[in-house]
Amino acid sequence: MKPIEVKNLQKTYGDLKAVDGISFVVNEGEVFGLLGPNGAGKTTTIEILEGLRERDGGEVKVLGCDPWKDGYSLHKKIGVIPQEFTFFEKTSPREAIVYYADLFNIKVDPDQILRDVLLEDSAKTLFDNLSGGQKQKTGLALSLVNSPDMLFLDEPTTGLDPNARRAIWEVIRSLKAKGKTIILTTHYLDEAEQLSDRVAIMNHGHIVAMGTTDEIISQHGSGERLEINGEEKLAEYIKANTELQVNYDTAKCVISIPLNKKIDALAALAAAEQSGLDWGEIQTRRDSLDDVFINLVSGEVDEQGEIVSEDAESQLSRKRRR
């Protein structure tokens, strides 16, 4: 039995399908990333797994429990950081840990937990006075109070500065090293790449890609290609004088040539040299997770997880989903 098994999960708000028949499993000890723009259905999915929302259809097992029916006993076994985690503003991280331990009816060493999340220096600072990163570390500390084997981290670094994000990553890596199973939602691609063993990309309530980042890139991205900065005339010359497939991006003035064989690069460069036309920077590259993600969700995602280039109909649908 896998720690998490999800089959054909569905959740609807009114006439909107927030989660539309997704299926996946999470293996023991892995970091599983749920990636997608705001409104993709990540948080609804994670809240159903945590037992905070009732599903409309499908089967869900978390540590062998039905999260909705057995939610309260499940909560004793899992750790959770909700999205935009906040706590009582007049409470220090140390007091918060002691309070949580009381709620779980267990004895803990608050100082050890604070050390585990690199927060021992701010143990007695009131929550209100903590930085964004320290607040998220407090959330991490609370999620560890009951020594759970499984953690749900819902966008744990959203809105944090790069240093704070990396500090949180460090803590998550140390938890992974201790064998914790972690479900991480994020709209930061680098975060998913850095931390996750496997990733599921969600969009409009569906999983549009799943696997390791390499598997996703190889399944959904293009292979290796040669890119040459130059004019369209040069692209036409190479196309006319080789048997290569030549694409031209007029906006970026980049000639792109898929490389089926290594020798194709030499043929393309030889043709470019023969043309007598000017050409600039050359490079070979593969699609990154960024490229694949943009293709799959039809747009780029900004710092807040919003898609910045999207058609009007999709934007409207996404706003309604939220």
Add this chain to the structure above:
Amino acid sequence: MNRRNVWLVFKKDWLEIKRNPQVLLPIVIVPIIFAVVLPAIVVLISSTPAAAGSSQNSVEGFLPLIANLPQDIQAMLAQMEPNQVMVYIMAVYFFAPFFLIIPIMASSVMGSDSFAGEKERKTIEALLATPLTDGELLLGKSLVSFIPAMAVTFVSFFVYGAIIDVATYSMFNGMLLIPNAVWLILIFGVTPALALCSIGLTVIISARVKGFKEAQQISVVLLLPILGLLFAQVSGLLILGPVVLAALIGLLVLVDIAIFYLGMKVFQREEILSRQS
């Protein structure tokens, strides 16, 4: 339901309230006004040398009320000086409805902070993923509004009664005006039922509003029926005697049951999460 968990929710919310002057000040200041300033008025009247004419005029303002009092009270008042009548009416009847304001005000201020305030601050979401049940959260948070509201009401009553009795002891030849049956039923019967009503409504209001201040402003409408009682008593339309108060308690208990049934429906994990997002 785990009583220990209810206690933990209560304790945490109470600590937060104690650290928040915005919540604490009104529930301290208003009872001080009612428990100290109102009896001070009575003290002033009782200590003023009998200005018979002015007292007589003031008593005439209370005649509709006096006319509807029980016969034995009317007979007793008939034996008194106008100054004594005025002090008696004010201390025993006129100020009584003011003490219904205290539990409503205190429980709605604390309830608004505990329910709508927590929604505004988004702190409840972290608690939903603990072993706390929805019922334990609701009860713990309701008690954090109820217990201090009752404590403030009872203390205000004892202070009020003590000041009144000390100030009027010699004027009424050793007779203690407070407590009497009306006040005891009012304080120990009506005010708890009223506070529960206020808390239940605050839970429902908090589910529909964005934050603490909005919830508090809407909760003020609860004071309107109390003002109605005040005017009804002064005009003699309705005297808050033991029978009326017992009927009021019965009515409030029914309303409490209905309101808490509705409150439990809106205070559920998924509802709370949906309202937060």
